Each structure stands twice: as structure tokens, then as C-alpha cells.
Amino acid sequence: MLFRALKKEDLKRLYDLLAGSNMIVAPVQKGQDGNRAPIYAFEEVSGFGEIHLDYTSTKIPAKRFFMPFRETMADFRMDGKDWGKRVGFNIDRPFVFFGMHACDINALNKLDKVLLGSHYPMPYYAAKRNNMFIVGIDCRPQPYCFCRSMGSDTALHGFDLFLTDLGDHYFVEVLSDTAFNIIRQITTREPAESDHALYMKMVSDKNKQFTLQVNTTDLTKILDMEFQSDVWKQWGEKCFSCGTCANVCPTCYCYGVDESVEMDLSRARKTKFLYACNLIDFAEVAGGHNFRPESHTRLKYRYYHKHRGFVEAYEESLCVGCGRCGESCLAGITVPEVIASVRGEDI
Ligand code: SF4
Ligand code: SF4
Numbered sequence: 001m002l003f004r005a006l007k008k009e010d011l012k013r014l015y016d017l018l019a020g021s022n023m024i025v026a027p028v029q030k031g032q033d034g035n036r037a038p039i040y041a042f043e044e045v046s047g048f049g050e051i052h053l054d055y056t057s058t059k060i061p062a063k064r065f066f067m068p069f070r071e072t073m074a075d076f077r078m079d080g081k082d083w084g085k086r087v088g089f090n091i092d093r094p095f096v097f098f099g100m101h102a103c104d105i106n107a108l109n110k111l112d113k114v115l116l117g118s119h120y121p122m123p124y125y126a127a128k129r130n131n132m133f134i135v136g137i138d139c140r141p142q143p144y145c146f147c148r149s150m151g152s153d154t155a156l157h158g159f160d161l162f163l164t165d166l167g168d169h170y171f172v173e174v175l176s177d178t179a180f181n182i183i184r185q186i187t188t189r190e191p192a193e194s195d196h197a198l199y200m201k202m203v204s205d206k207n208k209q210f211t212l213q214v215n216t217t218d219l220t221k222i223l224d225m226e227f228q229s230d231v232w233k234q235w236g237e238k239c240f241s242c243g244t245c246a247n248v249c250p251t252c253y254c255y256g257v258d259e260s261v262e263m264d265l266s267r268a269r270k271t272k273f274l275y276a277c278n279l280i281d282f283a284e285v286a287g288g289h290n291f292r293p294e295s296h297t298r299l300k301y302r303y304y305h306k307h308r309g310f311v312e313a314y315e316e317s318l319c320v321g322c323g324r325c326g327e328s329c330l331a332g333i334t335v336p337e338v339i340a341s342v343r344g345e346d347i
Helices: 008-019 102-115 123-129 177-183 193-208 219-225 231-238 244-248 295-314 324-328 335-343
Strands: 002-007 023-032 038-045 070-079 082-086 095-100 132-137 161-165 169-174 255-261 267-274
Touching (some): 002 008, 002 177, 008 023, 008 095, 008 132, 008 169, 008 177, 102 123, 102 132, 102 295, 161 177, 161 193, 169 177, 169 193, 219 335, 231 335, 244 324, 295 335, 324 335
Parallel strands (some): 023 095, 132 161
Antiparallel strands (some): 023 038, 070 082, 070 267, 161 169, 255 267
16 A cells, blocks of 8 residues: 555545546535534535535445446347347446545445355446445544444555545545556655654544444354344334335345336336335245244344344454444434343443
8 A cells, every 4th residue: 555645735636637537426415404414415526616525424325326226137128029138237437436434435345245255246236346436535433433343444445545634635545556547647745754643643533532332242142142132122112114224224235126027018127126124025925924024023133134144254244333324213223222232231
């Protein structure tokens, strides 16, 4: 990895270079909530001035750009006597995430393990992932963040450039060849010892700002022991089975496939759509049997997938601790509270 120092006034030059032939997706402000706090979202931008690099967190993660809620997998047309099939990966130009936090970069790294690294890689995801350039940006811990507990508060890979705000300039981590070739077209300098010291002080100050923790020690073992615990029923009674938590989660990737045929049999379409394990029919199979008819069994499944099954498969949790699910849950169900209750601890 290379390190450079970039004056803040030269950041627009980086944007202009990247915007030349790419779609730029960046955090923008979309309004205010009831407490007059800004609401941010990842959107396609057309100018550097639209970007809010000082954003807190986006309500919806960036996944809608590489794992859309609904996506056509294949189109079929009756061509004479035969069906003609067209498969597209639904990407028309490369895109750049300009200002992604470490937790969301780590979410992509986790998705890569499943969607690129498994026996059956997902070509629709791979096409977008392979045409993606990521500029990371450091963040300020929010009261709902517990990424530090999940080891996702810093990103060591999965980005091209990473910017850390050091006052009048950025400390820049250059990870990929593409990033190196871009950064050499911009005026930067070798970081001085004083920049290193400033960077380490900034990291140390940031670490003191985390207020929320999740105790993950022996968590897989404890989940195994507490599989029949009544706490799951208590949380299940609160849960509305609305699926919002999966919708806003940067690492939830479960999906269903829908096939539809025109009445005159001239066309057909296969569509992939994201689904949520809390929804009532998630585990319903042909014939109508539902393997998880109660809300607590579905909620429990979500936690066991994130914090038990994924750890067994990949030696890391499928949760990055972004806190989005707890912030969006109308029932007030948060990961730190659920985990603490399973452990018999107070939060
Ligand atoms: S945990 Fe909350 S957000 Fe998730 S399904 Fe239940 S009520 Fe909805
Ligand atoms: S489970 Fe919740 S806290 Fe964890 S990554 Fe998903 S949205 Fe973020």
C-alpha cells in the first residue's frame, strides 16, 4: 500500500478525473428527519458540490447499486418455433463509490465471499463488482454504531483509495493499480512524519468516541447453547415481521426468483428479487408447509445466520455493526440488545 497527502482543494480534481467515464455514486443529503437531523442516501451525482463527505450514515446501504431490489436475470422471446434467450448483467458503465465508510466496504468484502467465492458465483453481482472503483472516507462514530466490536471500523482491503481527514488535507491510502495511475495525475506529496502522527492521533481520538459495544466472545458457542432460550420468544413477540432490517442491511443478500410468461406465450422473464428472512413466507415451500411459521423462529434464524452460520463458514460474522437495522426497526429491536439478552447481560 502507498500513502500520499492530498490537499483538500485538490479533491475535486480526483472527482473530475473519475467522473470522466464513470457513473459517480456518493452520499447526498435527502432531507431532514423529525429532529431536523440530515438524512443521507447514496445517489448518482452529477457534480462534486452535491457530495456530503461528512455524512453520518445512509439509511439505505449502497447495495441497491450492485444488488438491486429487483433485477431481470433473463428475457425470453418466442422466435418462430423456438424460445430466444437474452441474458444481461444489467450494467452499462463502470461506477465509482465516492465516499464509502469502512463498515460498508467491509460489507462488500463479506458479500464477495458468498457471491464471488462460492461454488456458484453470482454473475450479476460479479459484473458490477468488477466494474467498481471505491474511494473510502473515514467516519465519525454514531451512537448506534458498534462496528468496532465487529472488527469493521477500519478497512484493510476492498477499496481503491481511502481518505482520512487531517484538517486541511487528506491522508490517502492507495491500494489498487488503477488508483495509483489516477493519483499520479493529481498533485500530492509524500506524507511527513507529522502526518503519520496526526493520522494516529485521529484514529486514537475516533476510537474513544465509540459508545456502543457488543460482546462477541464465544458468541457462536453461546448461540448454540441458547438455541431454545425464551429470549427468542420475547423478541419474536415484539417483531412485526416487516423485513425492514434485511432491506437496510448492507450484508443481507437472500433473494427469490420469479418467472412470468405473457398470456399469448410470446415473452417470458426471469426476475431476481431481494427477500427478507423475517417475512412470514420466507421458509414456505411448495405444498404450503412453512418451516418457520412463528416470528421468533424467523428472527432467530436471522441472528443465527449472521452470528453463527456465517462465522462457521468464513470465520467472521455477517454483521458489520453499522446499526442500520436497529435504527430502522419500528419495534426498536437492535442487535446489541438482542445479543446482550441472549448472553444474559445488560447492555
Ligand atoms: S426486527 Fe424490526 S425491522 Fe426486522 S422484521 Fe422485526 S420489526 Fe421489522
Ligand atoms: S445486521 Fe444490522 S448492524 Fe449488522 S450489518 Fe446488518 S444492518 Fe448493520
